[in-house]
Amino acid sequence: MEITKTSTYYLLLLLTVMLGSCKKETEKKPTQINTGELLFNSSNKELDKAFSWAKNKALSYAHDNDDPVGYWYEAALPDREAFCMRDVSHQAIGAEILGLGKHNLNMFLKFAQNISEEKDYCSYWEINRYDKPAPVDYENDKDFWYNLPANFDVTYNAFRLYKWTGNKEYLDNPDLINFYELSLNEYVDRWELGWDKILNRSRSLHAPENPEKSRFGNKRGIPTYNEGGRGETLLGIDMSASIVAAYKSYSEMLKLRNDLPQSEKYAEKARQEQEFLDRYWWDPERKEYRSILYDDGNFDYFMVGEDQAFLHYLFYFDAIQDDSKILDLVGKYETHFGKLIVELKSYLPIIFYENNKAALANKMIINLCSPLNPRRAYPENSYTVIEHITRGLMGIDADAATNGFISLSRLDKKNDWAEIMNVPLLSNKISVKHYGKTKTTAHNVNGGTIKWIAKIPGVHEFLFVNGEKTNCTTEKNVPQPYSYLTIDLKKDETATVSTTPES
Incomplete structure (x- = not known):
């Protein structure tokens, strides 16, 4: 088959369009691979940047x-x-x-x-x-x-x-x-x-x-x-x-x-x-x-x-x-x-x-990690930001005596969301994602069975576990009242606790 100048032109044009389309698609939908490292994502992209900077800076100080x-x-x-x-x-x-x-x-x-x-x-x-x-x-x-x-x-x-x-x-x-x-x-x-x-x-x-x-x-x-x-x-x-x-x-x-x-x-x-x-x-x-x-x-x-x-x-x-x-x-x-x-x-x-005062806490963390902060490189700053987001915003804490961990959303608004992945605690790694203050998912990424005390802000007669109505307990005498229940999470098991049956 003879290839003319015209056919060559259209062939090159087609390849250019195809390559350009592939490039745009790749930019539009970046692939994020969970490699087992500590990761944080949320609806607040400035907070995401602060966490990423703090993690990298803190690890640069480790020997x-x-x-x-x-x-x-x-x-x-x-x-x-x-x-x-x-x-x-x-x-x-x-x-x-x-x-x-x-x-x-x-x-x-x-x-x-x-x-x-x-x-x-x-x-x-x-x-x-x-x-x-x-x-x-x-x-x-x-x-x-x-x-x-x-x-x-x-x-x-x-x-x-x-x-x-x-x-x-x-x-x-x-x-x-x-x-x-x-x-x-x-x-x-x-x-x-x-x-x-x-x-x-x-x-x-x-x-x-x-x-x-x-x-x-x-x-x-x-x-x-x-x-x-x-x-x-x-x-x-x-x-x-x-x-x-x-x-x-x-x-x-x-x-x-x-x-x-x-x-x-x-x-x-x-x-x-x-x-x-x-x-x-x-x-x-x-x-x-x-x-x-x-x-x-x-x-x-x-x-x-x-x-x-x-x-x-x-x-x-x-x-x-x-x-x-x-x-x-x-x-x-x-x-x-x-x-x-x-x-x-x-x-x-x-x-x-x-x-x-979650909005103020978020603002402070972003400020502490800003390039405009002349002392942000102080090691104490980056390490504590990691704790503030994990224990503060995500409300995660551990208790070795009961082989358990807790979670409690402290997101500011109902449409906010945040997730932290591969948090090492006890002999496990766990991931937690909050959807506003009404739904939380936890994943026991690695390690043996662990107790999850799932706390949901507010006073509720019952909660839903994976869509199933379940009795819960309420704690009112705290600055942020919450309801909670306990779930045993086996290795690689995920569970969702919410205020409504939709999961």
Whole structure:
């Protein structure tokens, strides 16, 4: 067959049209492959971008077993190549969601293994990749930087990690048990941190003999995470909140180890410290919490200047129970959150999600991850964003003691939707998708049978499981009332819970 110029022209034109059509179709319907990695998608595309940026940024800070310190991730000021006790404690759940369980356990063990009597039962505040105390914070065992809530923060978050992972190392590892015991006994006594002594202690307790010749002086024992303020700080409310959380957590750990007498002992200590916090830090005349006590006997309350507000630790350490006080404090943070520095903002979104302010929480997360935020690269920021979206927006949490997880939609509007896939918790990976506040689907992607406590916002007489009407239970005495039921999900099983029979 002879091919003419005309036929060649039409053949090329046909190929061009066909290729162009294929290209447009490919662009129109991109294929997303679930490779088993943590993924988040929602109707809020800015929030999707924030999650993606936070995940990639956080993982860029993770280091495998190539350094002398072992598995670790950066949890300090950027470029320090180190991890400090406060930051690791705050970043740990986000890290676990990102699959960094080996890193968490190794770093918690490093803190535990370096507690010593020579340091008055402190550990190393900051450890670097060379498995040494970071020189910027440490001169020798008598001269170093240390914020005293740190031991309690680590204890509290070790228990949180157990609940999320089911890893019994957090309950039974001898080094960790030694750290918990020393921190809640010898450490408390040596630094006079109990409720009956803390108001009369010396602010320069255990400072170097010649503080004028030391690098850190009485910074060796700062009784708060507040490192600024308008004078010599004697005490912070976060000190009290952290010890309440640590005593409660260790009491629960002892209960899980079947040591009920010791569990009761620490539960009673927690009760006494909570009573002190409620009595001392609450100002009945002003009807608000005090936050910082200074050496002149005066207090700060919610704000100091434009960047200091330390009452968020009441939420973080679960040390505030009164609903009216919670709502009042949430309102204060809603008014002033724009003035706070990144380290403080990184605690807040989950507080807003849990108190019916999802739109504000979303806005804050997008802001924290924006290229316009000059401090978005701070490691704490990216790790906590992962937790805020997973535990805050999606309402996912785990409880190793019951081999279960919960979900609760905190989406802002009824037409919103969001899904998070391949979340590692306990010995499983799970995926959850919320459709507004009326329907949730959960998938046990990998792992053995797991209990799903499916919570649906609102008060309902019954719910539908895969379209079948099912009795449920209602919880009304919370900021966001909900109804719930429990489903056993086998490996690779999916279930849907909704308020209507359509699924």
